[in-house]
Amino acid sequence: MHVRNRTDRLPEWERRLDLPLLVASLLFLACYAVIVLSHGRDPLLGDVALSVLLTVWALFAVDYAVRLVLSGQGVHFVTTHWLDTVVLLLPLLRPVRIVNTYVTLQRRRDQPRLSLYGRVMSYAGITAALLSLATALAVYQQERGAPGATIRTFGDSVWWACSAITTVGYGDVTPVTSLGRVFAVFLMVCGLALLGAVTGSFSSWLIQVFGREDQGGRTSAANRPPDDRRPPGS
Amino acid sequence: MHVRNRTDRLPEWERRLDLPLLVASLLFLACYAVIVLSHGRDPLLGDVALSVLLTVWALFAVDYAVRLVLSGQGVHFVTTHWLDTVVLLLPLLRPVRIVNTYVTLQRRRDQPRLSLYGRVMSYAGITAALLSLATALAVYQQERGAPGATIRTFGDSVWWACSAITTVGYGDVTPVTSLGRVFAVFLMVCGLALLGAVTGSFSSWLIQVFGREDQGGRTSAANRPPDDRRPPGS
Amino acid sequence: MHVRNRTDRLPEWERRLDLPLLVASLLFLACYAVIVLSHGRDPLLGDVALSVLLTVWALFAVDYAVRLVLSGQGVHFVTTHWLDTVVLLLPLLRPVRIVNTYVTLQRRRDQPRLSLYGRVMSYAGITAALLSLATALAVYQQERGAPGATIRTFGDSVWWACSAITTVGYGDVTPVTSLGRVFAVFLMVCGLALLGAVTGSFSSWLIQVFGREDQGGRTSAANRPPDDRRPPGS
Amino acid sequence: MHVRNRTDRLPEWERRLDLPLLVASLLFLACYAVIVLSHGRDPLLGDVALSVLLTVWALFAVDYAVRLVLSGQGVHFVTTHWLDTVVLLLPLLRPVRIVNTYVTLQRRRDQPRLSLYGRVMSYAGITAALLSLATALAVYQQERGAPGATIRTFGDSVWWACSAITTVGYGDVTPVTSLGRVFAVFLMVCGLALLGAVTGSFSSWLIQVFGREDQGGRTSAANRPPDDRRPPGS
Structure with missing residues (x-):
């Protein structure tokens, strides 16, 4: 059976990406902190942080797009996964996806x-x-x-x-x-x-x-x- | 049996009226907001909102009167349904009838x-x-x-x-x-x-x-x- | 058996006195309110309220003494019934005896x-x-x-x-x-x-x-x- | 069997020392209070309190060291008993070891x-x-x-x-x-x-x-x- 169902590939994508996305969320928060706190003091540092922040944001968008396609729900995905849509637009809110993070980390351990x-x-x-x-x-x-x-x-x-x-x-x-x-x-x-x-x-x-x-x-x-x-x- | 019991007609009345009354409550709140916020700026808008508000209030009074009669309890209804009496006098408090609203909306769905x-x-x-x-x-x-x-x-x-x-x-x-x-x-x-x-x-x-x-x-x-x-x- | 046990007479005393004491507590609070609020305005009213308040306080003391004797515990009663001792000294706290009041009132109803x-x-x-x-x-x-x-x-x-x-x-x-x-x-x-x-x-x-x-x-x-x-x- | 297992001796040490340590914690708090409140008023009293406080702190360190050795865990003890490590460094936080205190005191009573x-x-x-x-x-x-x-x-x-x-x-x-x-x-x-x-x-x-x-x-x-x-x- 070399044809895999799309709904099978979504959990696999999530399993692989969840930990990198968690790290990316923390990186996003750190970059935002650097931008806010370096404002008016160190323009270069602020620009570097802004670049990293935008790159991370683009990664979030790619992840969202891939999951939208893999889900096979089309535009319906935007409303059924409204929390994912919100945290895509406001990445600072990513910590509220607490339960997803928990389930991911738990899965990697036996006990x-x-x-x-x-x-x-x-x-x-x-x-x-x-x-x-x-x-x-x-x-x-x-x-x-x-x-x-x-x-x-x-x-x-x-x-x-x-x-x-x-x-x-x-x-x-x-x-x-x-x-x-x-x-x-x-x-x-x-x-x-x-x-x-x-x-x-x-x-x-x-x-x-x-x-x-x-x-x-x-x-x-x-x-x-x-x-x-x-x-x-x- | 063309003579129906009064107590049978009360639930039927409530079932039919609950959703319109919910909409009326929101309309009442909206009119009150328009009156308060348009004060001293747009007298015409305020007057229109006041008319709608009083009309909605009259509807609430009619609903209360009908239920008082259908219940067959007479004046006793005022005390046994004290929450209904309070929200009749202070319609802004209608949201506290949360459980009634819930039961009504739930009844219309199967699951x-x-x-x-x-x-x-x-x-x-x-x-x-x-x-x-x-x-x-x-x-x-x-x-x-x-x-x-x-x-x-x-x-x-x-x-x-x-x-x-x-x-x-x-x-x-x-x-x-x-x-x-x-x-x-x-x-x-x-x-x-x-x-x-x-x-x-x-x-x-x-x-x-x-x-x-x-x-x-x-x-x-x-x-x-x-x-x-x-x-x-x- | 015309000799009744003391411990039998304590619950009976409490059953009879609890409702009058509840009324007395409310009277005490009312007198205190009159004393505080009439201060500097109506000396006569304040003096009357003070007299009633002290009389009620004396009743509380009598009730405490009777229960101390009926309990047969002597001085030990002061510590085993510490809450009663506290509300004797600070009668404004009487409402905290909420559970006693509840049990008393409940007992008078069947359901x-x-x-x-x-x-x-x-x-x-x-x-x-x-x-x-x-x-x-x-x-x-x-x-x-x-x-x-x-x-x-x-x-x-x-x-x-x-x-x-x-x-x-x-x-x-x-x-x-x-x-x-x-x-x-x-x-x-x-x-x-x-x-x-x-x-x-x-x-x-x-x-x-x-x-x-x-x-x-x-x-x-x-x-x-x-x-x-x-x-x-x- | 005159050779006792180390893990047997740790609970025994804790059972014997817990009540003295509880008293020492209260003494530490009292000495700290004296130091803070006597500041700038009574230098001698402050110095005495400081000496007692440091002595008590040394006792806490000895207790920690003995338990570290008895546990047989070596340096690992520092992380597995992180709460003990924290209260060793900040003895004012000792009250947070509430559950240990409870278990100790409970053990001395039958009921x-x-x-x-x-x-x-x-x-x-x-x-x-x-x-x-x-x-x-x-x-x-x-x-x-x-x-x-x-x-x-x-x-x-x-x-x-x-x-x-x-x-x-x-x-x-x-x-x-x-x-x-x-x-x-x-x-x-x-x-x-x-x-x-x-x-x-x-x-x-x-x-x-x-x-x-x-x-x-x-x-x-x-x-x-x-x-x-x-x-x-x-």
């Missing part, structure tokens, strides 16, 4: 190293951190030159992003531009959901560990290797 | 398109968005002319509503009038419950997806169509 | 009127509202004359309490005195737990209602009386 | 005194309180002399820490130094997880208590000793 709650906490936590960083960069780029801005340095922006994603929201530094506020709302909603997942998993894990004592006897607990008592993220 | 958690997230999220919009309009109307107000544009009001419903609460813009603060407290309490439902469902969905990997083998995960890994709201 | 989640939401919500009111009064009393205070009217204090208990925390008005901040921390911690219970119950109820549709058929949903779709607090 | 949810609430609550105190001290030390600081007294710092860990975040006092903000982010993330565990357990406990009424009859509830209705932390 998950972390417990279920540990995995949820790790992935949700990493996604929240990457989204905070991307939003801090984007908000800083918007607010930098705005009149009456309270976010003046990149440090301010990171501090603001941390207080936004944890829903603390001090309000000592806040975005004042319209676009900055749009990014902020996006971060607040995503952060609520992602950190809610971290909190919920931690809570469930704690109840599980404390409840385990009730069933197991005192003696067995004393003999258990200490590694069992480590937090789920270790 | 729900989304998973359980996806449905809860969608409905709670849409309700939260509609309530935020309605509250932002109402607060803007109150604060617009108030002395010492920090909410000066509609954009400020939307920004405030987003930071209130996510419980971030920056405090850079806050209502200062009594009525504005009453609306704000309502939004904060509803937002807490609705976004808590979104967060909880997302968290449960994430734990479900990550846990599925433990049971299913590696191979089956690789062959699964990619659509399964999309977020619940897709 | 609970609300679903499980509806009951948790109602009781936690009412407790949160009463604690907010008590804290708003206490903070207002502290802050009223303080230099540099941002809480100047009772309305400010209520607005602050609502933003504190929902964890929104705008920061436009905040307590500046030490004692005011101690009350605030108490409210924030209690509010977090109580509104967390409201949010969690609402979320569970929503998932339950949306999940019910999957099991029940379309037809049965259409014929179900509309009351079933009302929110749990109705 | 847990509290219900499962009560235990989770107690341990998460105590950890949150200790972390808040440690962070308030560290932030106060950083902010004290900073230009433009809003945290000027230790009371301000405690007030800030309480509003941060409950995610209320007023923003009337906030850290302005870089290191102060790093500590703040740490507290916000830990607080979110720990207080989420407290909230979740309280919510679950409330639902459990309210649900119990449905199964048990009215009569049995009336005869149950009142202690059952006390909150889980009593």
